[in-house]
Amino acid sequence: MGEHLLEVKKLKTHFQTERGKVTAVDGISLHVDRGEVLAIVGESGCGKSVTAQSILRLFEENGVTTYDGEINFEGKNLLEQPLSEMRKIRGNDISMIFQDPLSSLNPVFTIGDQIMEPIMLHQKLSKKEAYKRAIEMLKLIGIPAPEQRVHEYPHQISGGMRQRVMIAIALACQPKLLIADEPTTALDVTIQSQILELIDSLRQKLDMGIMLITHDLGVVAQHCTRVAVMYLGEVVEEGDVDSLFENPLHPYTQGLINSIPQLTGDRNQKLSIIKGMVPSLNDIPKGCRFAPRCPYASAKCIEEKPALETLENNKRIMCWHYKEIEGAVSNAT
Amino acid sequence: MELVVEKKRQLSDFRRDINRERRRLFVRRFFSNKLTVTGSVILLLTLLITIFGPMISAYNPYEMVVTSRLKAPSGEHLFGTDNLGRDLFARVVYGARASMGVGLSVAIITSILGMVVGLYSSYYKILDHILMRICDGLMAFPAILLAIALMAALGTKIENVIIALSAVFTPYVARVVRSAALVVREQTYIEAMKAQGASSLRIIWAHIAPNTLSPLIVYATFIFADAIIIEAGLSFLGVGVPAPDPSWGNILYDGKLVIFTAWWMTFFPGIAIILSVLGLNLFGDGLRDLLDPHTNRSKK
Numbered sequence: 001m002g003e004h005l006l007e008v009k010k011l012k013t014h015f016q017t018e019r020g021k022v023t024a025v026d027g028i029s030l031h032v033d034r035g036e037v038l039a040i041v042g043e044s045g046c047g048k049s050v051t052a053q054s055i056l057r058l059f060e061e062n063g064v065t066t067y068d069g070e071i072n073f074e075g076k077n078l079l080e081q082p083l084s085e086m087r088k089i090r091g092n093d094i095s096m097i098f099q100d101p102l103s104s105l106n107p108v109f110t111i112g113d114q115i116m117e118p119i120m121l122h123q124k125l126s127k128k129e130a131y132k133r134a135i136e137m138l139k140l141i142g143i144p145a146p147e148q149r150v151h152e153y154p155h156q157i158s159g160g161m162r163q164r165v166m167i168a169i170a171l172a173c174q175p176k177l178l179i180a181d182e183p184t185t186a187l188d189v190t191i192q193s194q195i196l197e198l199i200d201s202l203r204q205k206l207d208m209g210i211m212l213i214t215h216d217l218g219v220v221a222q223h224c225t226r227v228a229v230m231y232l233g234e235v236v237e238e239g240d241v242d243s244l245f246e247n248p249l250h251p252y253t254q255g256l257i258n259s260i261p262q263l264t265g266d267r268n269q270k271l272s273i274i275k276g277m278v279p280s281l282n283d284i285p286k287g288c289r290f291a292p293r294c295p296y297a298s299a300k301c302i303e304e305k306p307a308l309e310t311l312e313n314n315k316r317i318m319c320w321h322y323k324e325i326e327g328a329v330s331n332a333t
Numbered sequence: 334m335e336l337v338v339e340k341k342r343q344l345s346d347f348r349r350d351i352n353r354e355r356r357r358l359f360v361r362r363f364f365s366n367k368l369t370v371t372g373s374v375i376l377l378l379t380l381l382i383t384i385f386g387p388m389i390s391a392y393n394p395y396e397m398v399v400t401s402r403l404k405a406p407s408g409e410h411l412f413g414t415d416n417l418g419r420d421l422f423a424r425v426v427y428g429a430r431a432s433m434g435v436g437l438s439v440a441i442i443t444s445i446l447g448m449v450v451g452l453y454s455s456y457y458k459i460l461d462h463i464l465m466r467i468c469d470g471l472m473a474f475p476a477i478l479l480a481i482a483l484m485a486a487l488g489t490k491i492e493n494v495i496i497a498l499s500a501v502f503t504p505y506v507a508r509v510v511r512s513a514a515l516v517v518r519e520q521t522y523i524e525a526m527k528a529q530g531a532s533s534l535r536i537i538w539a540h541i542a543p544n545t546l547s548p549l550i551v552y553a554t555f556i557f558a559d560a561i562i563i564e565a566g567l568s569f570l571g572v573g574v575p576a577p578d579p580s581w582g583n584i585l586y587d588g589k590l591v592i593f594t595a596w597w598m599t600f601f602p603g604i605a606i607i608l609s610v611l612g613l614n615l616f617g618d619g620l621r622d623l624l625d626p627h628t629n630r631s632k633k
Contacts, residue, residue, distance in 0.1 A: 056528055058524060058527055058528060062458070062459075086530075087530045087531070087532060088530060089530070090527070090528055090529060090530035091528060091529030091530035091531075092530060095528070095529070096525070096528040098521050098524065098525055098528075099521075100521050103520055103521040103522060104521045104522050104525045105522055105525075106520075106522045106526070106540055106544070107544070108543040108544055109543075117526075117529065117531070118529040118530065121529070121530060121531065121535075122530060147344060148344060148347070148348070151348060166525070169525075169529065170529075
């Protein structure tokens with residue numbers, strides 16, 4: 001496959017907390033190519049957002065956060081770059097869209113100012129040119145009457161509009177990689193699909209790589225090319241969208257897929273859930289991390305940690321029993 | 334082509350209308366609170382007197398006329414004369430320059446210093462510990478005692494009054510700015526700025542600072558008032574503005590010996606202090622309601 005746009009190798013992110021060191025991301029490996037959409041799914045607290053923010057090194061580093069492993073972006077290891085270099089990459093080569101559009105814009109500046117900011121910062125354009133670009137960006141993301149909107153403040157526009165503005169800011173410098181951290185969680189369903197369509201069409205136009213973090217599997221099935229399932233700081237399964245949905249190997253993936261509400265079928269049937277909760281990072285299970293919640297767990301699972309195995313067509317899986325439980329999912333879409 | 338021009342004209346009209354409407358709402362909210370209006374009127378009058386007062390006063394505040402000592406207020410001497418035969422109206426009006434001048438300078442200097450200290454200590458943890466401990470140390474002294482001590486060390490001069498009071502009040506402003514900045518710092522948009530590649534300097538000054546302005550401005554008006562009171566206190570104790578320059582505090586000092594025979598010498602400067610401080614406080618209260626969207630509805 002050659003050089004990947006982004007290749008994360010055995011990344012670990014440790015936080016120093018009052019109760020000791022906590023490893024929120026524990027040795028994950030991922031890659032994103034140009035023009036493809038990698039989805040990262042998992043429950044809350046699985047380290048998805050931490051992974052995203054680690055790639056841009058957004059955490060405070062003065063002894064609070066430490067990283068291990070490699071994050072290779074266009075042949076450069078981001079973890080070894082000085083912060084001044086990181087600042088050039090942030091917003092220019094790699095952009096990020098945050099989860100909450102309502103608080104992601106600074107209330108004291110007009111949206112035009114905020115779109116112009118990264119343009120002027122990275123592309124060294126004059127104010128006039130940046131203004132033109134800002135209007136173009138607003139047109140591109142489908143905001144009506146852009147000449148009027150650039151002068152408005154965030155509180156004057158709706159949540160969906162604000163998320164569009166966030167996308168405009170993120171794409172203003174035509175980044176090579178876009179990290180979208182649950183870009184649609186706070187929006188209603190129709191806006192959600194519009195935003196995702198928008199991201200998708202921009203991906204084709206600009207040939208970006210996208211890392212989409214979400215817990216909406218419907219979104220994944222529709223918009224992504226590959227999926228990595230994360231559980232408690234680890235990638236437990238990774239594969240192409242189709243094969244993952246048709247034939248989920250990891251019990252956790254199966255659980256996630258089974259808990260999607262179905263429109264067809266028996267209405268009285270209870271929605272299946274994964275028992276228990278994601279354990280705290282302070283007491284990580286000794287063996288397989290999912291074992292305490294896994295319906296197939298054996299003594300071996302509790303005692304010994306499985307390795308991440310690579311199967312045919314780029315599928316990877318971290319489970320002792322995946323061969324036995326293959327196909328156990330009956331009503332997966 | 335004409336269509337484009339027409340469209341542009343419509344757009345600019347629209348924007349002008351919106352801005353006008355916004356200003357109108359702001360003005361209406363301002364005038365809906367009677368106390369704020371009262372405060373602003375008093376403040377405005379005080380400022381006008383400070384600036385133009387010396388021009389309307391017929392007497393020189395330094396000129397001593399031994400024959401007309403301690404004259405009661407009359408048509409000739411509106412506020413009467415003091416123990417050295419100087420016209421009290423002229424002295425109170427000129428004294429406004431010293432008192433208001435000190436107050437305003439202190440408000441401006443503490444705002445700037447407090448903002449720098451507050452912003453940086455909110456952003457850098459280690460700096461926070463150092464700066465805030467220094468502030469704690471300064472705040473541990475009662476304001477007036479620290480001011481007296483500083484004046485004793487610096488010497489009585491009006492510039493030194495400003496320096497001493499700025500040193501006394503900066504920690505309080507820094508605290509206010511810091512607490513506002515700590516809230517802003519945790520907002521997603523600051524993280525988003527970081528993700529866009531903005532430098533710390535830019536994040537601090539361009540993005541955090543404007544969000545701390547409204548509490549800062551409100552607090553600065555209170556510092557203004559406090560500085561007037563403490564300046565008066567220092568001058569009253571003889572460590573503030575040195576004689577023969579008039580300030581409300583040292584007029585009071587001169588008047589305290591003759592308080593039973595010449596009430597006007599303590600009454601008029603006292604009223605001047607009360608009114609200016611009251612005006613500033615009412616104005617500051619009103620400003621707070623106006624700038625903070627969370628309190629302005631609940632008041633009525």
